[in-house]
Every structure is written in structure tokens, then in C-alpha cells.
Amino acid sequence: MVNYTHSVVAENRRLDIEKVRALADGSTVLGAMALEQGLIDRLGDWYDVKDYLGELIGSPIEVCW
Numbered sequence: 001m002v003n004y005t006h007s008v009v010a011e012n013r014r015l016d017i018e019k020v021r022a023l024a025d026g027s028t029v030l031g032a033m034a035l036e037q038g039l040i041d042r043l044g045d046w047y048d049v050k051d052y053l054g055e056l057i058g059s060p061i062e063v064c065w
Contacts, residue, residue: 013038 010017034040050061
């Protein structure tokens, strides 16, 4: 399962499999480092996510708690 996960991350993030294995050491990765290493596309907060999803689907997002 671990090898599969590494492969999926490497493929979908377009990263070298060895880089993914090196990053997957069980430690916490903070946002800035994740961005720097190519694990995420951008940093944001709750409102940024709502705005992004609204743009993606072409409709305002309504959060139901």
C-alpha cells in the first residue's frame, strides 16, 4: 500500500518517485514546505477554498454545518 501511495503521489504531482519516498518519512510537512516541494499548488485559508471551489463549479458555495 505504501508503494502504491508513493506512486500515485509521484504521478499526480509530477514528482520523481525517489523524492516522494524521501519526503514520506512520517514527519509533519507545513504548508510552506509542501508548496516548496511541489506537494500542493498553493496556500490559502477557508475563504480561499470557498472562492476557488465556487469558481471551479461556476456557482457560489454554501457551507452547511
